[in-house]
Amino acid sequence: MPKLAFGVDVGGTFAKLSAVSPAGKVLRLEQAPTQAHLGPAAFVRRICDMLKAWQAQGLAAGALGFGVAGDVDHERGRLRISPNLPGWQGYPFRDAFHKRLGLPTVMENDANAAVWGAYVTELKRRPRHMLGVTLGTGVGGGVVVDGRLHRGATGSAGEIGHTQVVADGEPCNCGWRGCLEAYAGTYGILRTARRLLHGRPRRGAVLRRLVPDLEALTPKLLKLAADAGDEVAAEVWERTGSMLGLGLSNVVMVINPDALLLLGGVSSAGHWVLDPIRRVFRSRPFGTSLRAVKLGCAADPNGGCVGAALLASEASCR
Ligand SMILES: [Zn+2]
Incomplete structure (x- = not known):
């Protein structure tokens, strides 16, 4: 059975974090500054700390989805090209999130993620x-x-x-x-x-x-x-x-x-x-x-x- 999952969508200025039921109901939503200049490792650390706090408050997610602008290597969980997040390409996001949170992690282009979200929640598939x-x-x-x-x-x-x-x-x-x-x-x-x-x-x-x-x-x-x-x-x-x-x-x-x-x-x-x-x-x-x-x-x-x-x-x- 699909479980509750965390979602992270990062843009050049802000990242949005969510906890979502399999039916698409948003149980929690927060925003955090991206601070892209501090680099991808610092970003992953900060986001994982926020999600660990959610877990400690009882939000038991079974997976994490990470959406980001750019050309995403979905198979390897990395960014090939990232015009809006300079210096973030090549960083092993999927493995880094997985290592810190212990959750299976999927990395996706942000537009693909947004379109899928609308397909499920607004058009009801x-x-x-x-x-x-x-x-x-x-x-x-x-x-x-x-x-x-x-x-x-x-x-x-x-x-x-x-x-x-x-x-x-x-x-x-x-x-x-x-x-x-x-x-x-x-x-x-x-x-x-x-x-x-x-x-x-x-x-x-x-x-x-x-x-x-x-x-x-x-x-x-x-x-x-x-x-x-x-x-x-x-x-x-x-x-x-x-x-x-x-x-x-x-x-x-x-x-x-x-x-x-x-x-x-x-x-x-x-x-x-x-x-x-x-x-x-x-x-x-x-x-x-x-x-x-x-x-x-x-x-x-x-x-x-x-x-x-x-x-x-x-x-x-x-
Ligand atoms: Zn163009």
Whole structure:
């Protein structure tokens, strides 16, 4: 039988820790600063001390799932490439967690974990095939085929953010140009906004009133400005959503999923980002899969650490 599991989801700034039942119920949730500059060994030590305190308080977990951004070597429990956590690649995370906590440990890409969390807790495993896209600083993705997370040959499946949508386009954080992330990641969205405002002092009056210093602009403020009728903010979302529609239509046509779920901070833009995606999907003449897919936004911002726990719980009872 699957047991209660711990989940850890680490980003560049914060790590989230959870204790999750096999059905996906969150029994405990905490946040801790990542302090990436102190290195991976110090991070593992600190997180394990927190989880040992949970164990001492009666939370008896049978497994640990660890989700992290980057190219994860799922088999060996290490990071191959970690753009957001410099110096963390190559560290034996799975073995280090296992040694300190004595729990079987699964290491997973953070987007895969978040998509699995949403698949189990929000979609209740109902669709057989699902595509999930995480929209934050970076753009990640996860693919569920026949009710199982599809990892691919090297565990690198689902890197939707680094599929190319424009030849020789905008620079991406991965070092390439024209990736979907370069337009739909937070930094790409803000780049679009600044460009539309630059040299046009009469445009974007609501946005400028809301954010006098454009350096402080965020996707959340862009949504507020669009809601308040700002034409520039609305155009930023139109461009972002159209680019997402282009990138995601390519993936939908390959996978033919029942459901497509947007996750992460930027997905809270809701209809501002969903409407242009739908328009692109509907505009394609050869588009059975694009018209069939159910498009929506996930509600749970903690899906990453919940999904990591669920994957660990399921792996430990196999
Ligand atoms: Zn890229």
